[in-house]
Amino acid sequence: MIHIDPVAIHPVLGGYWHRTQLPGIPEPGQTLVMLCGARGVAAFEALARRCDRGAPHRCTECDARYRRAIGMPPSPFREAAPVSRLIGG
Numbered sequence: 152m153i154h155i156d157p158v159a160i161h162p163v164l165g166g167y168w169h170r171t172q173l174p175g176i177p178e179p180g181q182t183l184v185m186l187c188g189a190r191g192v193a194a195f196e197a198l199a200r201r202c203d204r205g206a207p208h209r210c211t212e213c214d215a216r217y218r219r220a221i222g223m224p225p226s227p228f229r230e231a232a233p234v235s236r237l238i239g240g
């Protein structure tokens with residue numbers, strides 16, 4: 152058995168890692184909606200392949216929404232905001 156904490160799942164879409172609220176482990180092919188509104192289809196692969204297309208960057212909008220939701224101050228780091236809102240089907 153492999154146990155996965157859904158809170159630790161940070162989907163990578165379009166070169167950015169996002170945050171989402173999952174009630175459980177998504178099924179492959181399941182459409183996921185990120186906190187920033189981006190949508191993608193769940194697929195799984197080994198963590199070692201995470202940087203195959205370059206290191207993913209933090210989605211600043213997901214991060215800001217997550218921080219607000221848990222009462223955390225805004226991130227002191229500035230990064231370019233992701234522009235892609237549509238990945239997958």
Ligand SMILES: [Zn+2]
Nearest residue numbers: 169187210213
């Ligand atoms: Zn996002």
